[in-house]
Amino acid sequence: MTHILAIDQGTTSSRAIIFDADMAPIASAQEEFDQHFPQSGWVEHDPSDLWASTAATCRAAIEKAGLGVDAITAIGITNQRETTLVWDRATGQPIHNAIVWQDRRTADTCRDLAEHADLVTAKTGLLLDPYFSATKVKWILDHVDGARDRAKAGELAFGTVDSWLIWKLTAGAVHATDATNACRTMLYDIHKGRWSSTICDLLDIPMEMLPEVKDCAADFGTTRPDLFGRAIPIMGVAGDQQAATLGQACFKPGMMKSTYGTGCFALLNTGDTPVASTSRLLTTIAYQLDGKPTYALEGSIFIAGAVVQWLRDGLKMIREAKETQPLAEASDPGQPVILVPAFTGLGAPYWNADCRGAIYGLSRNSGPAELARAALESVGYQTRDLLDAMRADWAGDAGDASLRVDGGMSASDYAMQFLADIIDAPVDRPKVQETTALGAAWLAGHRAGLYPDQAGFAEKWALDRTFTPAMAPEDRAAKYHQWTRAVQATLVFAGAD
Structure with missing residues (x-):
């Protein structure tokens, strides 16, 4: 096993890139999907599009590389950040379209919470703004009938796109995210390294729906065997901009x-x-x-x-x-x-x-x-x-x-x-401009023992x-x-x- 499959799930398209043992990209596939604009300033994705395009491009990239699935050591995931999904834990069905990071529908909510802006910044490092996931989660819970009660009962899961893909790849076995995605939700205390109960209470977001937070290079489970022909471990996750920082x-x-x-x-x-x-x-x-x-x-x-x-x-x-x-x-x-x-x-x-x-x-x-x-x-x-x-x-x-x-x-x-x-x-x-995917690949490859440490990677830039x-x-x-x-x-x- 000498290759890494990097999933790069972006705002307008999903891509999959195969990297060899020298961290060089050898094959890729890309698929665009529809953007939905229900109102001015609102932007949504159909969660099924995010998943279907990801699975399809992974299969296509493996086929283009001419590799057997046994050649894939591990999977790294990088993703559009802040985009918010809530789904049913039992059925895996989303209860609403994904609300995209660009969406501004919660601007009034943020203005109503303005007196808490300093608290939010002190804990999360972020500004109180519709850009982040927290008020998007609140909006879904406020506007989908029965959603908040179901979330409190542990029936609903919240996740950014990485969590959604991990859930789908592992057939619901893993509900997790990494620290770089967690810190963009406006619900994560970056100083204490944990979800903030204070902010969750402020927004009436049940903590039962939040994913486990892991390192960027960690065990995120294995794919269900029928997806690609065998179970492949997921060993690296980072939000797209942090992944690009690593890739650079x-x-x-x-x-x-x-x-x-x-x-x-x-x-x-x-x-x-x-x-x-x-x-x-x-x-x-x-x-x-x-x-x-x-x-x-x-x-x-x-x-x-x-x-x-x-x-x-x-x-x-x-x-x-x-x-x-x-x-x-x-x-x-x-x-x-x-x-x-x-x-x-x-x-x-x-x-x-x-x-x-x-x-x-x-x-x-x-x-x-x-x-x-x-x-x-x-x-x-x-x-x-x-x-x-x-x-x-x-x-x-x-x-x-x-x-x-x-x-x-x-x-x-x-x-x-x-x-x-x-x-x-x-x-x-x-030379390698696909640095976002490269960063995700390096995380997974380093975790798997295929790629060098930070100093060795920096020398290859x-x-x-x-x-x-x-x-x-x-x-x-x-x-x-x-x-x-x-x-x-x-x-x-x-x-x-």
């Missing part, structure tokens, strides 16, 4: 990575010390091994790659994401169009759930090229917002201050060069390209000033003070 080998305090998928998520390793942010960033668990958590500061952007999907699916302006680069390169530099992609609110460091997207600087000559450029550049601007906030919070040594990037949008040379220009720091893109800042300082300052004005105007329009 950001093991030393001060190292930073930013992942560009549907959203953008930047993490700064702060070591064994949780750093309280004064810049409205999140204090979170980067990973937990051998019972010891390593902490991070995180900034979350709700819309990154999704802005390109909007150009494709909403405006029908492009057919493929890669078309944005030649369009942006052909745009008129004399038209400073700014796009603030607050389609589901603004994330860090603004945290405004009521904002919606806005475009500034349009003229009669503005067209697809200018919109494509504005879309790609919006990701760079938002990343700078995050990194400036991190630099304000972090007193430790930032080393060479380079930023390691991954995710679908990192393949765009235009976007990455603009990112380096606007943050005024080198941007390093690795390989650079594809460094993007070096080339923008004149005065241009950088002028462009970023335009962006901050656009964000402030969007906040004012949304009614923010």
Whole structure:
């Protein structure tokens, strides 16, 4: 047994990737699934889609690799975080669609709980916001008839997507999560390493429905034999952004990575010390091994790659994401169009759930090229917002201050060069850009004894390209000033003070 199967269950698609004994990806399969938008600001998934697409891609990846199932040593899972599911323990049937991390339906609930915001942050490291799982669980229990009583009776299970997949893979034998997913629920005390009864009581969430919390590299059970031809152990689990932090080998305090998928998520390793942010960033668990958590500061952007999907699916302006680069390169530099992609609110460091997207600087000559450029550049601007906030919070040594990037949008040379220009720091893109899946694979492979320890893994990390800042300082300052004005105007329009 010399291979690892990594499951990467994302917001818009599920993927499975086979890694060999040298941690190189040799085969993959991907399947998109439907997004459901019942109301403005609401986003849901059908739980059966999450499971069916995961199982199908696992089988397809194994077949593409040309391997017998006996070659698979273990499974690692990484997943979209905060997305919330509640299901019946007896039947395994969800009682409601999954409420996705982007969903803003609980904004009023969060406002009603505002007096408890400091308590929530002190225990969880998070801000009181609809982004996280806790108020989503409360909403389901409030709106599904009899759900809370059934939860108190132990009949219902809550889980983020990792827990749902583990439950399905093990035929209900294991109800568990890992520390990185638990810490994103807004129900987990990151200092004590356990579920917070105080917050559960505050939201009237029965603790009987919560999963067991394990290390990222641990025994999460075995798959039911009929799924893939034999029972395969599940040995690694981490939320997608923490898995990418591992996949980027950001093991030393001060190292930073930013992942560009549907959203953008930047993490700064702060070591064994949780750093309280004064810049409205999140204090979170980067990973937990051998019972010891390593902490991070995180900034979350709700819309990154999704802005390109909007150009494709909403405006029908492009057919493929890669078309944005030649369009942006052909745009008129004399038209400073700014796009603030607050389609589901603004994330860090603004945290405004009521904002919606806005475009500034349009003229009669503005067209697809200018919109494509504005879309790609919006990701760079938002990343700078995050990194400036991190630099304000972090007193430790930032080393060479380079930023390691991954995710679908990192393949765009235009976007990455603009990112380096606007943050005024080198941007390093690795050879293996599937770092989220690689992180999950490393966890499982290391646990199984197939892959090396942290130091050995870090030595294998390989650079594809460094993007070096080339923008004149005065241009950088002028462009970023335009962006901050656009964000402030969007906040004012949304009614923010």
